Amino acid sequence: MVNSAVNNGIHVPVMLNEVLDYLNLKKEGIYVDCTFGKGGHSRPILEKLEKGKLIAFEWDEETANLVQEDKFFLSPRFHLINDNFANLEEHLKKMGIQEVDGFLFDLGLSSDQLAEEGRGFSYRLNSPLDMRMSGKSKLKAEDIINNYSWEKLADIFYHYGEERKARVIARKICYRRQKEKITNSEQLVGIIASCFSRKSDKHPARKVFQALRIFINNELENLTQALEIAFKYLAAGGRIIVISYHSLEDRIVKQIFKKYPSNKFQIITKKPSTPAQQEIMENHRARSAKMRVITRKM
Numbered sequence: 001m002v003n004s005a006v007n008n009g010i011h012v013p014v015m016l017n018e019v020l021d022y023l024n025l026k027k028e029g030i031y032v033d034c035t036f037g038k039g040g041h042s043r044p045i046l047e048k049l050e051k052g053k054l055i056a057f058e059w060d061e062e063t064a065n066l067v068q069e070d071k072f073f074l075s076p077r078f079h080l081i082n083d084n085f086a087n088l089e090e091h092l093k094k095m096g097i098q099e100v101d102g103f104l105f106d107l108g109l110s111s112d113q114l115a116e117e118g119r120g121f122s123y124r125l126n127s128p129l130d131m132r133m134s135g136k137s138k139l140k141a142e143d144i145i146n147n148y149s150w151e152k153l154a155d156i157f158y159h160y161g162e163e164r165k166a167r168v169i170a171r172k173i174c175y176r177r178q179k180e181k182i183t184n185s186e187q188l189v190g191i192i193a194s195c196f197s198r199k200s201d202k203h204p205a206r207k208v209f210q211a212l213r214i215f216i217n218n219e220l221e222n223l224t225q226a227l228e229i230a231f232k233y234l235a236a237g238g239r240i241i242v243i244s245y246h247s248l249e250d251r252i253v254k255q256i257f258k259k260y261p262s263n264k265f266q267i268i269t270k271k272p273s274t275p276a277q278q279e280i281m282e283n284h285r286a287r288s289a290k291m292r293v294i295t296r297k298m
């Protein structure tokens with residue numbers, strides 16, 4: 001069953017109160033929302049900044065363009081950058097910013113992107129196999145599914161989706177594509193589903209779709225690169241907050257946080273913070289959220 005937040009495409013910000021508490025906003029501070037989405041976190045942050053500045057990144061052109069329709073974000077204290085957050089340093093340098101009081105990463109996709117036909121992100125909708133976060137990227141899911149060797153496909157499904165049946169699924173894809181080109185998500189979901197004999201509560205295509213999206217958009221590399229830059233620019237007392245939705249991302253965040261010396265940085269969330277049961281009931285997307293927070297000591 002598709003959850004209501006995905007069904008109607010309305011994005012609800014995850015762990016909003018926790019984000020605002022942990023950010024510990026200073027009215028004159030400089031903050032970076034690396035994943036603007038629908039501005040669900042940016043809006044209340046900006047409301048609280050009297051003299052400060054909020055810089056936001058959004059890689060998806062369609063999502064970034066929507067902000068122009070919203071007068072609230074015309075504020076001179078807000079600046080949206082339509083680019084990959086992996087390029088964080090280049091933009092901070094251009095703006096002459098040397099220190100940032102807080103970085104927020106709310107990773108992955110918004111409910112709206114998932115619900116958008118034509119993007120190919122959802123295994124629940126029939127769409128062309130695209131899955132690019134930005135239209136400027138070249139590689140689409142369709143290119144991978146129809147052209148990569150079975151070994152390479154299996155490798156992607158295993159490493160980025162932790163899919164145990166990676167090899168079986170990869171072989172089946174290669175067999176099917178000899179008969180007809182695989183161009184839409186319905187075809188791909190059908191092939192994947194045929195590799196599973198037992199029914200499960202979880203959708204059989206979940207892991208393969210995650211793997212393709214991560215691979216196509218270089219998601220793990222982008223996160224690693226941006227986090228390292230965030231550490232470099234974090235002001236004393238400043239915070240980095242990361243909300244991740246799968247174990248591969250969370251592992252990266254945990255490892256990078258641990259790498260920085262405890263005499264200079266303090267991990268605020270010893271264990272990742274998770275949404276309250278009530279929030280999970282109201283917003284299905286929140287169910288897998290894990291939040292980690294670190295601060296640079298004063």
Ligand SMILES: C[S@@+](CC[C@H](N)C(=O)[O-])C[C@H]1O[C@@H](n2cnc3c(N)ncnc32)[C@H](O)[C@@H]1O
Pocket residue numbers: 011012013014034035036037038039040041042057058059060063083084085086106107108109110113133222
């Ligand atoms: C989970 S949504 C963020 C939702 C937002 N916090 C809100 O409540 O409205 C993640 C957003 O980050 C964007 N995104 C993902 N990877 C990105 C990257 N590498 N650089 C910039 N934006 C990215 C996606 O396009 C998506 O809009």
